[in-house]
Amino acid sequence: HISEERKTELGEALKNHPPVAVFPSQDDMEAFMRLAIEQARQSAALGEVPVGAVIVYQGEAIAAAHNTCIGDHNVSHHAEI
Numbered sequence: 001h002i003s004e005e006r007k008t009e010l011g012e013a014l015k016n017h018p019p020v021a022v023f024p025s026q027d028d029m030e031a032f033m034r035l036a037i038e039q040a041r042q043s044a045a046l047g048e049v050p051v052g053a054v055i056v057y058q059g060e061a062i063a064a065a066h067n068t069c070i071g072d073h074n075v076s077h078h079a080e081i
Helices: 004-016 026-045
Strands: 052-057 060-066
Touching (some): 026 052, 026 060
16 A cells, blocks of 8 residues: 555656656657668569568667568568568
């Protein structure tokens, strides 16, 4: 059990806590999606299934890839792997 006074204290602390960004901003998400789409276009140009992937860490794209399964004759060469 937690006292009402403690609940109030925690509620106030939560209200005063700065916002935490769980997801990138809408503009950043759009930019990352554009990178992934460009990767998918590269797959399509190679005759692959058009899939692209981007890995984002702390607001920065740190990796981007596209499918190369068909050309490489390797089922593990998916963009997301």
